[in-house]
Amino acid sequence: MKSGRWLILILLVFLVSCLPPKRAKRRPTPSLPPQVVTVPEAPPPVAEPTRPERNASNTLIVRGKNKLEVGETVAAAELFHEAINLDPTNGPAYYYLAYAKYRTGELSEVMDLLDRGENLLSGKKDWLEVIGQLRSEVQAASPAPVQ
Amino acid sequence: MSSFRLFFQRLKFFLFFGIIFGSVFGLYLFYLNYQITTKFEYHRWNLPSRVYSDAVYLFPGQKVSPARLEEKLIRLDYRRVPGGAGTSIQASGEYHRDSRGLLVYLHDFSYPTEEFKGFPIFIRWDGGGSAAGPKVDQILRLDTKESLVTIKLEPELIASVFDEKTEDRTLIKLADIPKSLIDAIVTIEDERFYRHHGIDPQSILRAFLVDLIHGKLVQGGSTLTQQLVKNYFLTGKKSFVRKFNEIIMSLLLERRYTKEEILEAYLNEIYLGQRGAASVAGVGEGAHLFFSKEVSQLTLAESALLAGLIRSPGEYSPFRNPRKAAERRNFVLKEMMEKDLITKREFKEASREKIVLPALRKDLDRAPYFIDLVQAQLKEQFPLEKLRAEGHRIFTTLDLDWQRVAERAVREGLDALEQKIPVVKKRKEEEGKKLEAVLVAVTPQTGYIRAYVGGRDFSKSQFNRPMQAMRQPGSAFKPFVYLTALDPDRSKKSFTLASLLDDSPLTLTTPEGPWSPENYEHDNHGMIPLRTALEKSYNVATVRLALDAGLDQVVETTRLAGIKSPIQPYPSMALGAFEVIPLELASAYTIFPNGGARSETLSVRYLVTKEGEVLEKKGLKIKKVFSAETIYLLNSLLKGVLERGTGASSRALGFQGIAGGKTGTTSDERDAWFVGFTPKVLALVWVGYDDNTPIDMTGAQAALPIWVRFMKEVADAEEDFPQPEKITRVTIDPESGGVATSNCPEKREEPFIKGTEPKESCALHP
Numbered sequence: 027m028k029s030g031r032w033l034i035l036i037l038l039v040f041l042v043s044c045l046p047p048k049r050a051k052r053r054p055t056p057s058l059p060p061q062v063v064t065v066p067e068a069p070p071p072v073a074e075p076t077r078p079e080r081n082a083s084n085t086l087i088v089r090g091k092n093k094l095e096v097g098e099t100v101a102a103a104e105l106f107h108e109a110i111n112l113d114p115t116n117g118p119a120y121y122y123l124a125y126a127k128y129r130t131g132e133l134s135e136v137m138d139l140l141d142r143g144e145n146l147l148s149g150k151k152d153w154l155e156v157i158g159q160l161r162s163e164v165q166a167a168s169p170a171p172v173q
Numbered sequence: 174m175s176s177f178r179l180f181f182q183r184l185k186f187f188l189f190f191g192i193i194f195g196s197v198f199g200l201y202l203f204y205l206n207y208q209i210t211t212k213f214e215y216h217r218w219n220l221p222s223r224v225y226s227d228a229v230y231l232f233p234g235q236k237v238s239p240a241r242l243e244e245k246l247i248r249l250d251y252r253r254v255p256g257g258a259g260t261s262i263q264a265s266g267e268y269h270r271d272s273r274g275l276l277v278y279l280h281d282f283s284y285p286t287e288e289f290k291g292f293p294i295f296i297r298w299d300g301g302g303s304a305a306g307p308k309v310d311q312i313l314r315l316d317t318k319e320s321l322v323t324i325k326l327e328p329e330l331i332a333s334v335f336d337e338k339t340e341d342r343t344l345i346k347l348a349d350i351p352k353s354l355i356d357a358i359v360t361i362e363d364e365r366f367y368r369h370h371g372i373d374p375q376s377i378l379r380a381f382l383v384d385l386i387h388g389k390l391v392q393g394g395s396t397l398t399q400q401l402v403k404n405y406f407l408t409g410k411k412s413f414v415r416k417f418n419e420i421i422m423s424l425l426l427e428r429r430y431t432k433e434e435i436l437e438a439y440l441n442e443i444y445l446g447q448r449g450a451a452s453v454a455g456v457g458e459g460a461h462l463f464f465s466k467e468v469s470q471l472t473l474a475e476s477a478l479l480a481g482l483i484r485s486p487g488e489y490s491p492f493r494n495p496r497k498a499a500e501r502r503n504f505v506l507k508e509m510m511e512k513d514l515i516t517k518r519e520f521k522e523a524s525r526e527k528i529v530l531p532a533l534r535k536d537l538d539r540a541p542y543f544i545d546l547v548q549a550q551l552k553e554q555f556p557l558e559k560l561r562a563e564g565h566r567i568f569t570t571l572d573l574d575w576q577r578v579a580e581r582a583v584r585e586g587l588d589a590l591e592q593k594i595p596v597v598k599k600r601k602e603e604e605g606k607k608l609e610a611v612l613v614a615v616t617p618q619t620g621y622i623r624a625y626v627g628g629r630d631f632s633k634s635q636f637n638r639p640m641q642a643m644r645q646p647g648s649a650f651k652p653f654v655y656l657t658a659l660d661p662d663r664s665k666k667s668f669t670l671a672s673l674l675d676d677s678p679l680t681l682t683t684p685e686g687p688w689s690p691e692n693y694e695h696d697n698h699g700m701i702p703l704r705t706a707l708e709k710s711y712n713v714a715t716v717r718l719a720l721d722a723g724l725d726q727v728v729e730t731t732r733l734a735g736i737k738s739p740i741q742p743y744p745s746m747a748l749g750a751f752e753v754i755p756l757e758l759a760s761a762y763t764i765f766p767n768g769g770a771r772s773e774t775l776s777v778r779y780l781v782t783k784e785g786e787v788l789e790k791k792g793l794k795i796k797k798v799f800s801a802e803t804i805y806l807l808n809s810l811l812k813g814v815l816e817r818g819t820g821a822s823s824r825a826l827g828f829q830g831i832a833g834g835k836t837g838t839t840s841d842e843r844d845a846w847f848v849g850f851t852p853k854v855l856a857l858v859w860v861g862y863d864d865n866t867p868i869d870m871t872g873a874q875a876a877l878p879i880w881v882r883f884m885k886e887v888a889d890a891e892e893d894f895p896q897p898e899k900i901t902r903v904t905i906d907p908e909s910g911g912v913a914t915s916n917c918p919e920k921r922e923e924p925f926i927k928g929t930e931p932k933e934s935c936a937l938h939p
Binding site for chain 2: 076077078079081082085086101104107110111112114115123135137138139141142145146147148149
């Protein structure tokens with residue numbers, strides 16, 4: 027009986043030793059450094075004391091502009107998107123989101139965003155001017171005419 | 174037979190059976206080992222995907238009461254603690270409310286695009302003296318003394334998508350688990366964990382003796398490894414084979430994996446209690462359930478409480494037996510002190526610590542129809558099996574505050590109708606037939622679905638009406654006819670807001686024979702202003718308008734607006750005599766508050782893996798399909814519906830402010846609609862029976878009151894729709910459509926697209 031027990035033990039040790047080795051962990055790939063861009067001059071977002079969400083939304087626009095300035099265009103676009111989410115009728119947020127999309131090459135969406143910004147900012151000449159400038163720039167940069 | 178020969182015979186016998194037994198056992202070991210490696214290494218747990226609402230922002234000037242915000246904090250698992258300002262909240266997830274405001278220590282939260290580290294804030298209110306109710310006055314960040322312009326409150330968990338085991342689990346790494354928790358668990362569950370090889374004969378013997386002395390099962394001798402094997406690989410059934418497997422698999426596990434790996438798996442596996450129908454497994458989710466914290470944030474006392482729960486989660490649950498839970502916690506602390514893992518002082522402080530629990534949430538499915546929609550929209554890329562197993566986090570567009578308001582509006586609105594309307598009341602009482610309703614609220618600019626009620630009770634009917642029901646829109650379709658007519662680039666004939674329409678009787682020849690549209694009241698009104706025709710929802714005038722503008726053109730308009738359901742260019746189409754899905758009608762209406770841009774209704778913003786990789790991201794998708802000027806004219810008409818037209822009862826029901834909308838009633842009163850919007854909120858309401866029984870009510874009677882209940886609470890309707898540059902205003906005589914003279918008895922200022930305004934003076938009152 028004792029030899030049988032030893033046999034089982036030897037078999038056990040042998041089989042357990044045959045198990046495959048542990049796998050190595052993968053290392054994360056390093057990310058590319060951001061590209062610095064110059065944010066175009068645009069009128070400051072208009073503070074509206076009667077619409078507190080507008081002021082909160084404008085804060086997100088300012089944060090987004092800061093991201094744009096250091097070249098974090100995707101993060102900036104997220105903040106402009108959030109500014110719209112917080113206050114969907116905040117025209118400058120559409121302008122800046124359009125600008126961020128233009129920088130990231132998502133040209134198909136830029137014109138619709140500019141149209142929306144233009145609609146919301148109607149009557150504000152300084153804003154309509156910068157929207158017009160960006161529109162011309164986008165049209166010039168587009169390989170095919172942008173509708 | 175010589176003894177030598179006998180010896181060899183026995184040896185051969187033992188060798189033969191030894192080899193047979195060894196081979197079978199060896200194969201069995203391979204089988205057990207295969208089970209261990211496949212399950213342990215490649216797919217440890219099915220992790221439920223979690224569905225979250227959208228995050229909400231808080232900012233000074235916001236109309237929200239402290240009580241309502243506190244409700245939200247409770248839903249977010251914040252724990253109320255007693256005490257004064259500055260000193261009472263010390264840890265993430267704690268809050269304190271007093272007469273001055275709310276102190277909140279914000280949770281950490283991993284957003285799809287950023288990591289948020291919580292900090293303490295103080296929210297002060299303005300005293301609530303204004304008619305609009307209390308407003309947030311200031312948000313002060315306490316650690317930096319900075320006044321904040323806005324803060325984001327993390328999304329709320331709406332639902333978890335479970336597999337058949339319904340286990341809620343948050344995976345954590347050993348490095349994220351505080352030493353106090355590891356020490357507490359090892360001390361109380363398996364103090365020789367680091368010294369044995371899977372089984373511990375010493376513990377088994379000790380447990381046996383203790384049980385013998387007490388005459389009952391008091392102590393178990395299982396090691397952590399055995400407990401893990403039992404819970405993870407085996408069933409709970411007590412049998413010799415199970416015990417045998419448990420021992421062998423424990424030995425194999427210890428041979429194959431490090432102590433750290435085993436401990437990490439154990440800490441993620443262990444059952445700790447219930448949240449509704451779902452089991453809470455692992456210390457990560459346990460920390461969420463009992464303390465509303467990340468496990469890394471647990472204090473010594475909380476660690477001891479969690480460790481103490483393992484033996485009997487039901488008995489020692491602090492929700493159920495707070496006294497027993499505290500006693501058990503203190504027992505764990507005492508054991509730790511005796512083993513020199515904590516000092517006497519630490520023991521005293523921790524054992525005196527008050528157990529502060531978050532509110533126990535049971536309503537895990539907070540928006541079941543919406544979750545069904547989310548699953549349907551994700552189905553192609555992420556089938557249900559994946560969502561049930563891979564622990565994704567789905568960030569949706571839903572606003573749970575709005576959702577609650579919407580659910581209440583539908584519930585109370587339908588109850589009121591069934592009380593008030595005799596026919597409906599009778600049907601409910603005698604036939605048990607209940608009205609159904611849909612309420613979908615969307616942010617027009619983004620298309621984000623903010624509230625989604627698909628029916629009265631998901632547990633009784635899973636028919637998801639907003640996305641599955643095909644219903645006739647009736648007059649709720651008319652705005653698309655008027656939009657076509659007023660669009661100079663689309664209509665076959667020019668119309669403006671000065672145009673007069675003929676509402677006299679009409680008979681048309683159709684392939685099915687003559688067809689005579691009738692007004693709801695079966696009357697006719699002769700020549701009427703275009704505005705009146707829409708505001709009062711006159712059918713005959715609208716059919717004539719559709720014929721003049723062009724039926725194909727109207728169909729083209731609906732396609733541009735995003736309606737995909739089949740529509741034939743028949744005259745009856747002008748009255749909404751075709752079927753649409755409520756969600757597509759809501760989406761089509763976004764063009765009005767959105768200045769002519771169509772936005773697709775979205776339910777999902779991000780889908781993120783448990784590792785944080787964004788697999789799906791839905792951004793803002795808007796497409797300009799109509800001119801802002803034409804839309805402005807339409808909005809002017811639709812505002813009139815609420816001022817003077819079929820939606821005027823909204824004012825009597827208490828809805829004030831700027832909004833546009835349209836009622837809809839099908840000819841046989843099977844469907845009642847109201848689709849209305851402010852510049853920032855669009856809500857669609859449908860009321861009817863699933864089996865198409867007439868409800869004998871109009872959209873204004875059945876759907877509008879529900880819309881008002883909802884919009885009164887969520888919409889801030891002070892903002893007007895922006896007026897485009899190319900709009901001019903002219904005062905006209907509505908009777909003639911000419912420029913009003915001083916002799917005109919009635920005058921009305923109407924908007925016109927520049928160049929289309931009337932030039933001639935009123936011919937009736939020169």
